[in-house]
Amino acid sequence: MPTTIQPTSNQSPPTTAGLLQSLYAPVAEELAAVEALLKAELRSDYPFVDELVRYGCLLGGKRLRPALLLLTAKAVGGQITHEHRTLATVNTRWDNEASVLLGDFLFTHAFYLASTLDSVLGCRLIGRATNIVCEGELRQKGSRGNFQLGEAEYLEIVEAKTAELTAVSCRLGAMFAGADEALAEQMDGFGRDLGIAFQIADDLLDVQGEEKATGKSLGTDLEKQKPTLPIIRALHFASEAKRRELIELLSGDDRQPAALAPYLEACGAIEYTRTRALSYAHRARRRLDGLPGGPSRDVLAMMSEFVVNRSM
Amino acid sequence: MPTTIQPTSNQSPPTTAGLLQSLYAPVAEELAAVEALLKAELRSDYPFVDELVRYGCLLGGKRLRPALLLLTAKAVGGQITHEHRTLATVNTRWDNEASVLLGDFLFTHAFYLASTLDSVLGCRLIGRATNIVCEGELRQKGSRGNFQLGEAEYLEIVEAKTAELTAVSCRLGAMFAGADEALAEQMDGFGRDLGIAFQIADDLLDVQGEEKATGKSLGTDLEKQKPTLPIIRALHFASEAKRRELIELLSGDDRQPAALAPYLEACGAIEYTRTRALSYAHRARRRLDGLPGGPSRDVLAMMSEFVVNRSM
Numbered sequence: 096m097p098t099t100i101q102p103t104s105n106q107s108p109p110t111t112a113g114l115l116q117s118l119y120a121p122v123a124e125e126l127a128a129v130e131a132l133l134k135a136e137l138r139s140d141y142p143f144v145d146e147l148v149r150y151g152c153l154l155g156g157k158r159l160r161p162a163l164l165l166l167t168a169k170a171v172g173g174q175i176t177h178e179h180r181t182l183a184t185v186n187t188r189w190d191n192e193a194s195v196l197l198g199d200f201l202f203t204h205a206f207y208l209a210s211t212l213d214s215v216l217g218c219r220l221i222g223r224a225t226n227i228v229c230e231g232e233l234r235q236k237g238s239r240g241n242f243q244l245g246e247a248e249y250l251e252i253v254e255a256k257t258a259e260l261t262a263v264s265c266r267l268g269a270m271f272a273g274a275d276e277a278l279a280e281q282m283d284g285f286g287r288d289l290g291i292a293f294q295i296a297d298d299l300l301d302v303q304g305e306e307k308a309t310g311k312s313l314g315t316d317l318e319k320q321k322p323t324l325p326i327i328r329a330l331h332f333a334s335e336a337k338r339r340e341l342i343e344l345l346s347g348d349d350r351q352p353a354a355l356a357p358y359l360e361a362c363g364a365i366e367y368t369r370t371r372a373l374s375y376a377h378r379a380r381r382r383l384d385g386l387p388g389g390p391s392r393d394v395l396a397m398m399s400e401f402v403v404n405r406s407m
Numbered sequence: 408m409p410t411t412i413q414p415t416s417n418q419s420p421p422t423t424a425g426l427l428q429s430l431y432a433p434v435a436e437e438l439a440a441v442e443a444l445l446k447a448e449l450r451s452d453y454p455f456v457d458e459l460v461r462y463g464c465l466l467g468g469k470r471l472r473p474a475l476l477l478l479t480a481k482a483v484g485g486q487i488t489h490e491h492r493t494l495a496t497v498n499t500r501w502d503n504e505a506s507v508l509l510g511d512f513l514f515t516h517a518f519y520l521a522s523t524l525d526s527v528l529g530c531r532l533i534g535r536a537t538n539i540v541c542e543g544e545l546r547q548k549g550s551r552g553n554f555q556l557g558e559a560e561y562l563e564i565v566e567a568k569t570a571e572l573t574a575v576s577c578r579l580g581a582m583f584a585g586a587d588e589a590l591a592e593q594m595d596g597f598g599r600d601l602g603i604a605f606q607i608a609d610d611l612l613d614v615q616g617e618e619k620a621t622g623k624s625l626g627t628d629l630e631k632q633k634p635t636l637p638i639i640r641a642l643h644f645a646s647e648a649k650r651r652e653l654i655e656l657l658s659g660d661d662r663q664p665a666a667l668a669p670y671l672e673a674c675g676a677i678e679y680t681r682t683r684a685l686s687y688a689h690r691a692r693r694r695l696d697g698l699p700g701g702p703s704r705d706v707l708a709m710m711s712e713f714v715v716n717r718s719m
Binding site: 139141143144147148195196197198199200202203204206207208209210211212213214215218219221222223225226228229230232233234236237 | 456507511515522526530531533538540542544549
């Protein structure tokens with residue numbers, strides 16, 4: 096039986112985008128300010144560019160990383176400042192699935208905004224994090240169709256391509272709220288574990304056949320032949336004959352979640368994956384111990400539940 | 408008859424990559440140091456990433472912008488410092504035609520390197536410039552197949568997508584060598600005019616049918632239906648009948664430089680384009696007036712010749 100997380104309050108865990116909005120209540124105004132700042136920055140005098148950008152560049156449905164940054168600032172006992180709002184805009188770029196040029200446009204504007212602050216620290220931490228993200232994305236690309244990929248290497252890639260950004264969001268929130276290095280490191284660890292839990296849960300959503308409340312089409316990772324955790328686990332534990340069948344299925348033209356399900360269920364790969372996600376979520380939550388109590392800390396704790404219980 | 412530029416020394420204008428290397432002699436050691444810095448920064452512990460990056464990320468054949476940055480530092484009478492070498496690495500990204508991920512990898516590493524300096528100024532100037540480059544690239548994308556594009560708008564796009572980076576290279580070189588704002592602005596203007604001349608000359612290379620000493624395949628702009636200056640000019644001056652023929656040719660499946668030649672020659676579009684390139688090159692050179700004499704200034708002057716006389 097998978098470990099379950101008890102809610103920190105008597106609210107039940109949010110499962111929809113609407114609930115997320117209420118979850119972010121302690122930083123709702125600040126999130127709106129970040130969105131406004133981003134919109135102002137991305138304006139263009141050229142109608143073609145302006146329209147493209149307005150359509151393609153928003154903070155993104157979940158607004159997970161801007162919220163993390165702002166909540167962390169408050170949770171460590173600090174005030175949200177202009178620095179936090181500016182740095183929170185940097186979190187747009189990597190969710191963007193629009194064109195390459197639009198992605199570059201977002202990236203450079205976010206970086207420019209970070210550079211408008213007096214301190215070079217924001218640029219440095221963000222640059223370092225995006226270096227790691229890019230390396231992780233390149234490694235992931237190299238791992239497509241590699242059915243030998245082990246769980247350890249999978250986790251390294253997940254940490255680089257997903258968790259580095261949630262980690263740096265929390266670190267920036269903490270540092271610009273006056274946290275010392277030890278506390279910044281603790282919050283970095285929170286964001287990192289949260290990001291890993293989020294990504295593993297994402298793997299699960301991808302292989303699960305049920306129709307979900309998400310715009311994202313199912314089986315996207317399967318389509319791209321990304322080795323996700325349920326599949327790595329199934330390949331590892333399957334008999335030699337089943338393993339061959341599974342690889343044939345994964346390499347074929349029609350990679351549907353439904354066809355995979357029996358293989359994943361036979362060796363408990365879904366259960367295992369869920370347990371791993373929960374384990375990271377638990378560790379994230381434990382890292383909040385010692386923070387002063389309050390609504391921002393509570394929301395961070397609930398976010399550690401949300402990332403593994405979401406349907407989007 | 409097109410205006411011709413007289414060489415500043417008794418050397419004839421360089422026309423090949425080999426000559427460029429000797430042209431950069433005053434900053435040869437510094438360019439090698441920039442290349443070494445970049446290679447060290449782009450190393451990866453993961454063989455797949457490392458190989459990809461080593462293959463895809465070099466300063467680029469012409470090394471025009473790093474050379475501009477270093478030469479400007481010397482030409483304004485300053486010393487080349489660690490700041491110059493670090494900021495010169497930023498000039499890699501935009502030449503890169505490798506994959507999107509590799510481009511992102513280069514971009515973030517270059518940005519990170521800029522953020523390792525004590526001052527946020529490098530990040531800010533580079534971020535501002537790349538904002539403008541991205542907007543220019545988006546505008547150019549929007550202008551594909553637009554046979555109404557006028558010369559003024561064409562020039563705005565060229566200034567944004569090409570000349571902004573040569574301008575900021577010179578500005579950074581000057582500012583980090585202790586130049587005052589007026590001198591930095593003057594060198595920015597030099598780089599800007601040089602970049603525009605370079606791009607117009609590039610347009611010419613694209614429509615000219617002869618085999619050139621370049622790896623770049625001819626007619627690339629034609630393939631992408633980019634309205635280049637020779638074509639804008641020809642469309643503007645052609646008779647209504649010829650204009651319709653030309654548009655049909657440009658919209659068709661087989662857009663070869665050879666088929667276009669008669670239309671471009673008939674209205675002197677090639678000659679006109681060359682004159683425009685030379686005019687920007689001249690203006691660039693005049694902006695060097697008042698700089699102390701010396702080999703770096705001489706090389707900058709020769710670069711203003713090279714950009715319009717090159718075959719690569």
